[in-house]
Amino acid sequence: MLILAATPIGDADDASPRLRRELAEADVIAAEDTRRLRTLLQRLGIETDARVVSHYDANEAARAPELLAELVAGARVVVVSDAGMPTVSDPGYRLVRAAIDAGIEVSAVPGPSAVLTALAVSGLAVDRFCFEGFVSRRAGERRRRLAALADEPRTMVFFESPHRIAEMLADAARAFGAERPAAVCRELTKTYEEVRRGGLAELADWAADGVRGEITVVIAGAEPAEADLPGAVAAVQARVAAGARTKQAVAEVAAASGLAKNALYAAVLEARA
Numbered sequence: 001m002l003i004l005a006a007t008p009i010g011d012a013d014d015a016s017p018r019l020r021r022e023l024a025e026a027d028v029i030a031a032e033d034t035r036r037l038r039t040l041l042q043r044l045g046i047e048t049d050a051r052v053v054s055h056y057d058a059n060e061a062a063r064a065p066e067l068l069a070e071l072v073a074g075a076r077v078v079v080v081s082d083a084g085m086p087t088v089s090d091p092g093y094r095l096v097r098a099a100i101d102a103g104i105e106v107s108a109v110p111g112p113s114a115v116l117t118a119l120a121v122s123g124l125a126v127d128r129f130c131f132e133g134f135v136s137r138r139a140g141e142r143r144r145r146l147a148a149l150a151d152e153p154r155t156m157v158f159f160e161s162p163h164r165i166a167e168m169l170a171d172a173a174r175a176f177g178a179e180r181p182a183a184v185c186r187e188l189t190k191t192y193e194e195v196r197r198g199g200l201a202e203l204a205d206w207a208a209d210g211v212r213g214e215i216t217v218v219i220a221g222a223e224p225a226e227a228d229l230p231g232a233v234a235a236v237q238a239r240v241a242a243g244a245r246t247k248q249a250v251a252e253v254a255a256a257s258g259l260a261k262n263a264l265y266a267a268v269l270e271a272r273a
Contacts, residue, residue, distance in 0.1 A: 002077050002099045006111025009083040010189035012043040014112045022109055024048055027075040030055035032082045060091040064098050071104045084114050089133045089159055114188055115157050118216035121195050122183035129155040146175035151222050158217040165211050169204035181220040187213040227259045229267055236268050
């Protein structure tokens with residue numbers, strides 16, 4: 001079996017009993033950073049006889065066949081990243097895909113998530129959101145990516161490096177507007193946890209002085225555009241001229257524009273007067 005095991009994003013006390021059990025009982029542990037894994041095992045007081053191998057971005061493609069062979073031979077392989085859930089902006093996808101294709105059972109140990117934790121404390125809408133991971137370190141690509149998200153209505157969650165956070169926030173302010181609400185969440189669940197909330201331009205100015213630690217950025221989605229009442233009336237008139245009944249045309253245009261049917265119907269009647 002292949003186990004994707006979520007590890008604490010900061011506080012080791014967040015480790016679940018199942019995580020402890022899986023680490024102790026694994027035959028092979030594939031770790032993004034073997035030194036961090038050893039540190040985690042020590043903090044949790046876990047002893048393991050598992051074979052520990054590195055499994056990070058640069059060697060993921062080469063390591064996957066080796067780990068798949070272990071799985072086919074009957075080993076229980078546990079994959080861990082430095083923090084949070086493997087495969088989410090971390091290595092693991094290639095191995096999961098190979099295991100599924102080979103008929104190997106894949107399971108997960110749920111646990112701490114920087115994405116959900118940041119959303120919860122951001123103070124921004126959480127009913128609908130999208131995870132955008134890391135934007136490009138190249139300025140041109142980063143700006144194009146952010147510009148493409150300018151009209152995204154869902155709350156957006158990003159990961160960012162402390163070395164690039166100021167540039168990313170400045171580019172986001174240009175793409176989304178200086179006053180777009182956002183939250184910069186750093187060192188979540190750790191001793192120096194900090195959440196800064198405000199407009200993007202204000203946060204970019206704050207970050208210009210330097211920010212340390214692991215960072216998750218939450219940005220509010222775009223507000224819906226104001227409905228164009230005159231344009232909606234014209235659309236109803238065009239449908240009626242084409243043979244549609246007024247009530248039917250009003251209902252269709254109201255649904256498409258977000259306008260209230262009663263208000264649109266009244267405006268259509270007024271335009272006839």
